[in-house]
Structures are given as C-alpha cells and as structure tokens.
Amino acid sequence: MKRDTIVALATGAGRAGVAMVRVSGPRARDVLSAITAREIPSPRLTARRAYFAPNTRVLIDDGLAVFFEGPASFTGEDVVELHVHGGAAVIGAIIDACLVQTGVRIAEPGEFTRRAFENGKLDLAEAEGLADLVDAETEGQRRQALRQVRGALSAVYEGWRARLIEAAALIEAEIDFPDEDLPGALAQRAGPILEALAADMAHHLDDGHRGERVRDGFRIAIIGPPNAGKSSLLNALAQREAAIVSDIPGTTRDVVEVRLVLAGYPVWIADTAGLREAADAIEAEGVRRALARAEEADLRIAVVETGADIPAEVQAALQPDDILVRSKADKYPAHGSGEMLEVSVKTGIGLHLLETRINTHVAEALDHEEAPALTRARHRRLVEEALAALRRAVPALDAGPELAAEDVRAAAHAIGRLTGRIDVEDLLGEIFSSFCIGK
DSSP states (O other): TTSEEEEEEOSSSEEEEEEEEEEEEETHHHHHHHHHSSSOTTTTOEEEEEEOOOOOOOOEEEEEEEEOTTSSSSSSSSSEEEEEEEEEHHHHHHHHHHHSSSTEEEEOOOOOOOOHHTTSSSSSHHHHHHHHHHOOSSSHHHHHHHHHHOOOOOOHHHHHHHHHHHHHHHHHHHHTTTSOOOOSHHHHEEEEEEEEHHHHHHHHHSSSSSEEEEEHHHHHEEOOOOSSSSHHHHHHHHHOOOOOOOOOTTOOSOOEEEEEEEEEEEEEEEEOOOOOOSSSSHHHHHHHHHHHHHHHHSSEEEEEEESSSOHHHHHHHHHHEEEEEEEOOGGGGOOOOOTTTOOTTTTTTHHHHHHHHHHHHHHHHHHSSSOOOOOOOHHHHHHHHHHHHHHHHHHHHHHHHHHHHHHHHHHHHHHHHHHSSSHHHHHHHHHHHTTTOOO
C-alpha cells in the first residue's frame, strides 16, 4: 500500500472554476510526464501544461502543474498538483489519465494526511487539527484548528512527555544501578517533577470542555413554563419559523434545535417543552427531555411572561449566570424587572440586548487564547489516564521505585498516544477515515 502512488481530487466536489487533483508517491513524476509529454517543471514552481490522455493523446485540458520533490512536500513523498478547470468531465478525465499508469490508484479517505504522519511531516494531534481546519465553519473553529495544526497542542504534550522521561530516568537509574556510586534517593527526586506535572494536567483538564465546545458547538436551552413565549423567542433568534407557535399550552413536546453562529462560534439553541406538572405521558416525556437538555446545556435562558412569577420547576433548573427573560413586554411596557431582561418578540423590545448578552456569554466561555484547549474526547481520555497514573506514582515512591516506575511508564504511554509517538496503529484507521478523499 505504501509503495502505491495515489491520486484524488483535493478540492471540493461539484462545478467550480478551478479544481486541483493531487498525486503522491514514487510514480508521481511518471504520471506528470505521461499526461503532459513535457519535462518535469522545477520543484515548487508553477508551470503551464496541456494535459493529454496518455493512450490516445487526446487533449483533456490546459492548466497548471506544480511538482514537490520529496521529502519537501506535504506527504514527504514526491507530490504533483494538477490545477485544471473544475468541470466534472475534466476532473474525471484527468483522474482516469493518471490511473492508466501502473501502480497508481485512487486514494483512500485521509490517505494523503496519513502518509504525512507516517513520514514524520506532522503528528497525530496536528493531523486532527488539519481535519478540524478543513471542517471549520466559523472563525472560532478556524482559529482553534489552525493553532493545533501549527503544533500548539503538540508542544504541550511533548513538554509533558519530556518531563515524564526526566522523572522516569531518575526512577529507573535507582532500580537498574543500585550498586553504583550514584547520588542518594534518586527516585525521590522525581516526586516534585511528577507532582508539578500532575497539577499541570489537572489544570489542562479543568477547562470546561472549551475546546470540544468550539468544535461541536456551544449549547443553549430555552426553558420556562408553557405559553411563556419560548418558541417565539427561538424563532426570533433564528430569524425563521423553526418552532410551531400556538396559544395552546404544551404545543412543544420534543426539543426543537437550531444552529447559529454567534461571536464567531457555532451555537445550538434548543426550544424545550414547558416545565409544569405533566397532564399525560407524552407531555411527561417532553418535560423530562426539557430538564435533561437544560442540565447538559452550557447556558440556559429562562423565559417567564411579564407579570408572572418564576415557577419552582424553572428555578430548580437554573444555574448561576443563566439569563432570565420576561417575555411579552409589549403588554407591560412599564413593568420593570430588575435583573431580568424585558423582551417582546412582537415589537422587538429587548431582543438586541438579549442577543448581546448571549454573545457575551459565548465569547467569555470560548475566547481563550492563552493556552491550547483539549479538542477531542480522545485527548481528554488519554490525559485523564496519564493523570490517574501520576497520582498513583507519587505516593508509590515511598513504597519503592519499582511500583512508581510502572505508573510513570503508563503515563508516558498515554501521552505518547496523543501525538502518535508510540503504539498508535489501532488509532490510525479511526482518525484518518474521517478525512475527505483528497486530503
């Protein structure tokens, strides 16, 4: 598989002005020579070329070609980029012309990036950041993914790994050379290193799942009693008729969710069933789902009609810093509501202020540039494994270096799997299969 030369469309599918077909592998030069009948252009210089079907010499297109000589390429192999017009017929004919050559095949999903990893051009964390960058839809997602591609997260993990190696060397020296003339209590000198490292890992984990929320979306639940105006508020925020609005109490039985971009981040806003004592089994299930969504949300917007008290069911679901809204403010223009925002979907009163408040919450939760955040559940699980091992290792030093050494090795193993330094074959298929074909 590694000796094959691979080819795929690297730009988006569909009609476009320009498309780029990527070829990587030992026969990349031969492919370019065969379909152009011209000399290979100098590495990294763009050259205009006519492309022909190798067997018939029928002209396919007139475009540009770039040759990257390995290892100075994305994959670390010889790479050719064929820039052609973006019609489906042109792209299909170009790929077919490449496949005429012996040893050339269509790339598998993520195979270009996998080869880059295998050839040491980037590590696993950087590869995952590249996948996130390709999928980024908002400015916040782009910034986070780009930092990961450029190695910000990898630098943290490699720093931890270096400190683990330092501590392990002290412990192993005491185990392996007990009769040598070495400084006393070498293993005990590893204790402060491991304690400081455990503190750093715990701080890294205590980020409120910020990185995952940037990737997957900040979640907001609109809660309140029936007929408080929750669905109308969702429609106003979404600027479309996403939820059914009715004067009949209990119209919303299931969770209705819309995706918005606020403060440069993806945000999911959910309209939920009214919180009250249910009248039937279906409404009871709706209330249960509403409470579950409120509990897992990053922010709750409690909506209560102006002039009404906040029901106990709603108060019980609230958390500090949630937003409280009094709806239908056009009916009570001079009511006044203290810390609660007065909003009228009908007249627009308070909507801009509410949107500003939501944007502020999202930005304060996710705008943190001082340290790279955990972006995937895989990262969080492995850091948790490493931290648990370190918390076993520190007290084990008093019992003997052998037990501590085993836990330090376990921590190093977990951190190594984050960047792919050790034992990652079982992870590769899962990670790279999520890539598009031409990446």
